Amino acid sequence: MPKILIVGAGYAGFYTAWKLEKWLRKGEAEVTIVDPLPYMTYQPFLPEVAAGSIEPRHAVVPLRSHLRRTRILGGRVTSLDHTAKRAEIHLNKGSDITEHYDHIVFTAGAVSRTFPIPGVAEEAIGLKTIEEAISVRDRLLTNFDKAAQLPKGPARDRLLTVVVVGGGFAGIETFAELRSLASALLKDYPELDFEDTHFHMIEAMGRIMPEVLHRTSEWVIKNLEERGAQLHLNTQLTSCVNGVVELSSGVSFESELIIWTAGVMANPLLRKTGLPLDDRGRLRCRPDLRVEGDAGIIEGAWGAGDATAVPDLSGGGVAGYCVPNAQHAVRQAKLLAKNIVAVLRGEGPTDYFHKNLGAVAGLGLNVGVFQSGKFSMKGYVAWLAHRGYHGLAMPSFERKFRVVSGWWNNFWLGRDISALPMKEHPRAWFEEFASRPAPAAKKK
Ligand SMILES: Cc1cc2nc3c(=O)[nH]c(=O)nc-3n(C[C@H](O)[C@H](O)[C@H](O)COP(=O)(O)OP(=O)(O)OC[C@H]3O[C@@H](n4cnc5c(N)ncnc54)[C@H](O)[C@@H]3O)c2cc1C
Structure with a gap:
């Protein structure tokens, strides 16, 4: 059975696995997803989590309860040898393993980009x-x-x-x-x-x-x-x-x-993969999401999301490429899953085409902005659009329900303002008052 290895279970990785589960026939391929985190993070909700408007656990999607037919590996890919189709993985439990694959899907996203500013x-x-x-x-x-x-x-x-x-x-x-x-x-x-x-x-x-x-x-x-x-x-x-x-x-x-x-930059892990990168360190992909080097397609290598440079065929991108956002990550992932299934069945992959739907932002309770082309909305209506859009875009009914019911509770009860500072040292009090064995009596 062909083996598909997905590196990173964020937006793009999670959706690729989710859709592969839907479209692959039983026994058609074995799918493994690797991520050090046991959940996919819905990053557009992070500002509202920071502001206490969404409960943190509601803004993530646990992999185990949503990916039933995918093998989940808690760990970090540390390097790739695509010629040998081999990935080195450092498991969360501390040991290292080697995974062999037929298809690699690189969806390890981006990391915060900083400058050497003192402090x-x-x-x-x-x-x-x-x-x-x-x-x-x-x-x-x-x-x-x-x-x-x-x-x-x-x-x-x-x-x-x-x-x-x-x-x-x-x-x-x-x-x-x-x-x-x-x-x-x-x-x-x-x-x-x-x-x-x-x-x-x-x-x-x-x-x-x-x-x-x-x-x-x-x-x-x-x-x-x-x-x-x-x-x-x-x-x-x-x-x-x-x-x-x-x-x-x-x-x-x-x-x-x-x-x-x-700002963000493509995951630096890419530099340890030997796969072709552009001058900004992003994985070079074709519109059909297969990785492409100077000599042509790299068989069995795919990419989507913030880690990649995917041509934006709609003409709306920056310097001709899709901008790093969730809109593209999700849609690329869905197509990527379809394209892998197509290739496994001997069919041809399809090109990615998505015209930007616009942008919607929440700016605190009851204030937002929405922009689509020249049309914009501001204030309360845009804030409702922001909540409506993201409430629907959150994957799975179960997660949508948790987020929306949290908003409903806050509407009546106000946001929860309790901090949990002791979580940084959860054993402190236990340790302070714990009985300890008496020191051993000194020998005469
Ligand atoms: C605060 C904030 C607000 C945002 N708001 C919006 C918005 O309103 N609309 C919008 O369209 N976009 C928004 N975005 C951008 C959007 O969230 C990203 O574009 C999207 O998450 C990209 O998806 P991805 O799968 O490429 O990467 P990610 O979702 O970042 O996932 C990458 C995954 O790879 C894993 N990983 C990293 N290294 C390794 C490794 N070595 N081995 C295995 N796994 C690894 C990570 O743990 C992570 O789970 C926002 C982003 C932020 C930070």
Whole structure:
């Protein structure tokens, strides 16, 4: 039986496996998926998880309960030898194994891209994983708790200052959602005033959200400023050592929460695969999602999602390639599954064609923007569109139900503002009070 190995169970990997389960006949191929995480993360929900509007576990899709006919390997692919069709895998339990395959599907996504700015590696946090979103939420809530015990002054200001670096879609959504959370929290903190909270967005370009028209992005800036946020455009972060933020404009302030969302790059694992990459380190794919080198198609190698450079035949891409987003990752994955099945049956694969549907963003409770071509919506209706779209786009009825019922609960009860800071040291209290054996009596 041919063996299909999927590297990465994010959007593209999960959907490829899900659709292969649907379209492969019994005994037609064996599908294995490898990922260090036991779930697929619905990344567009991370800003709402950070803001306490979605329960973290509802924003992920457990692989075991959704992929019934796929072999799931908890581990990390560390290198590939495609000539020998062999993948080296470091399993979560600590040992290494070699997997042989006939078809490899590379869907290991992208990672946060940073620059060597002093302090970023030590102080900042990204927003690509559910754990990061949980940590951001807990940090903001804990900072509020600490600030409420302090008099006005620099120490309190530092705790109540939030910085987001990078004004792309994910950065602005995160920034706006956190602003919304902070404003909502104030009613529970009579010790703190609105003016005590400081929100800084730092963007190197002269505009935010390149995915929407200029006038829509201007509206977002105005809306955020009205909500008490400061946007530093044409400005770079030059240092954040020990939380002291320094900007290229000469402005400086301290912050206890610095979030880095200034771009992503294709998974660096690709450099250990020997597969053909473009100048940005992305896997070179044909429109039919087969990997292609200078000498032509690489048989048995496929790719989709953020890790790849797939030509955008609709003409709407950047430099001719699909932009890295979930819209493409999901649709490419569905086609990829169909194309593998076609090739296994001796048929020809089909080219990927998808015309961008537009972009929709949530900017905190009751505020959003939607852009499709020249048409845009702003404010409450766009926020409803954002929730409607993502509520439906979340895979499986079971997950949709959890997310939507969470929103319904929050509508009546408000968002849950309990932080769980002890989760970082869950054994601390047990250890403190645990009885220990008496020290052995000294020998005479
Ligand atoms: C905050 C945020 C908001 C976003 N909002 C939107 C939005 O509103 N609309 C939209 O279209 N897009 C949005 N995106 C982008 C979208 O989420 C990505 O484009 C999409 O997740 C890409 O899917 P992927 O499968 O290529 O990668 P991912 O979903 O990132 O999956 C990659 C998987 O590979 C695994 N992996 C990594 N290394 C290895 C390895 N060595 N071995 C095995 N597995 C490995 C990872 O654990 C992960 O599970 C957002 C992204 C973020 C971060």
